[in-house]
Amino acid sequence: MxxxxxxxxxxxxxxxxxxxxxxxxxxxxxxxxxxxxxxxxxxxxxxxxNAIARGLINKRTQTIGVLFPNVSSGFSSEILHGIEEVAHEKGFSVIVCNTAEDGKRTMKYLQVLREKQVDGIVFTSEVLKDEYYQALKEMSIPVVLVNTQSHKHMIPYVKVDDRQAAYQATAYLIEKGHREIAMISGHLWDPIAGAPRMEGYRQALEDHGIEFLESRVAYGDFHWESGRRAMESLLAEAPSFTALFAASDEMAIGAMGAVFEKGMRIPDDLSIIGYDDLTLSKSVFPPLTTIHQPLAQIGCLASDKLIALIEDSQNVSSSIVSHHIVERQTVRSKG
Incomplete structure (x- = not known):
């Protein structure tokens, strides 16, 4: 040819x-x-x-790497949409790496991105371990964190305030008259979205004079199947409750399936609020009330910051983006 x-x-x-x-x-x-x-x-x-030939002149390949723990989730795909939109506008290609749930492929993919000579990396939804930081430092390229942050290293990030958003979701259920509120949480060893969302839930209960009960909390991994299992366990073992806060839309939707299987109705028998506002949350029946994270906007912002760093901007700061409650049909007032 x-x-x-x-x-x-x-x-x-x-x-x-x-x-x-x-x-x-x-x-x-x-x-x-x-x-x-x-x-x-x-x-x-x-x-x-040829991109590499161009790179010989400007010392760039016009590519950025993106690391996701789960590329196939609705959460990741909406962030990626924002990242790609800005990258494409600014003449950059995107290499997407699926690091797997426990980050077991993260080091491998950092090496791959190093070999591909990417100009920068968007690192999402994972703890920035020391070994990752060291590998990134050796690559000498800019990094932007998404849906995570490092308290140890000065790396710009884009995320919502998870603790505050979870507080608001729980307070919303309390304002609707609910006092027996269960939660499906991420794992507490997860400092990104597990522990902060649990802290927000717990604080909202305490601030409204409601006792926090460990027995009303079940744990999942933010995906649909774990939400279903967590809900089955809560319905079987937890003290009775009239409302549930699920720390992700996927877990909320899994929980809804378990509720329907028990012959219960939402919101008549149980109110549910999710977290993320994935496209999927509008499609389920009844449509899910949830905390809106502007995922595509988060992706756009991260891409913008990274490309600014690649192009030698010194003034790139972190961003906490705003969240809000989207009221649909899964929460009713308890009167």
């Missing part, structure tokens, strides 16, 4: 290879007429400048 080269373009446009290179890199030193001739030759020949 014939692949045109920069020499072919130069020949077709009747200019030097250096002139073609200058046009490709938006450098000066040629007339508008010459530029049009070169662009026309590029189009007619179907010439695609």
């Amino acid at each position: 014939y692949v045109p080269t920069i020499k072919d373009v130069a020949k077709a446009a009747n200019v030097s290879v250096a002139t073609v290179s200058r046009v490709l890199h938006n450098l000066s030193g040629y007339s508008d007429k010459t530029k049009q001739k070169v662009l026309q030759a590029i189009e007619e020949l179907g010439y695609h400048p």
Whole structure:
């Protein structure tokens, strides 16, 4: 298969290879007429400048790496949509790596991204362990954290205030008259979304004079199946409750399935609020009341910050993005 080269373009446009290179890199030193001739030759020949060859000139590959613990989740795909939108607008390609639940592939993928010579990395939803930080430091490229933060290292991040959002979700159920409120939480050893959301739930109960009961809490891994299992265990073993806060929409939807299987109705017999506002939460029946995280906006912001760092901006700060409650049909007032 014939692949045109920069020499072919130069020949077709009747200019030097250096002139073609200058046009490709938006450098000066040629007339508008010459530029049009070169662009026309590029189009007619179907010439695609090699990213690595371009990188030899600007020391960049115009690619960024993104690390997700679960690429297939609705949460990840909505963030990725935002990341890709901004990256594409600014002329960057995106390499997505699925690091798996316990981060067992994180080091492997950091090595892959190093070999690919990416210009920067978006690191999402995982604790930034010392070994990861060391690997990133050795790569000497910018990093932006998403849905996580490092208290040890000064790395810009984009996330919501998980503790505050969980507090607000629980307080909303209390305002609707509920006092027996259960929770499906992430694991407490997870300092990113597990512990802070549990703290928010617990604090809201305490601030409203409601006793926190460990027996009303079950744990999951933020995915659908774990929410279903957690709900089955709460219905079988927990003291009775009239409302539930699930720390992710997927767990809330899994919980709804377990409730329906018991012949109970939502919200008549049990009110449920989720967390994330995934597209899926509008599609279930009844539609899920939830905490809205602007996931695509988080992705856009992260991409923006990373590309600014790649392009030598020194003034990139962290962002706590705002959340709010989206009222649908899974919570009723208890009167």
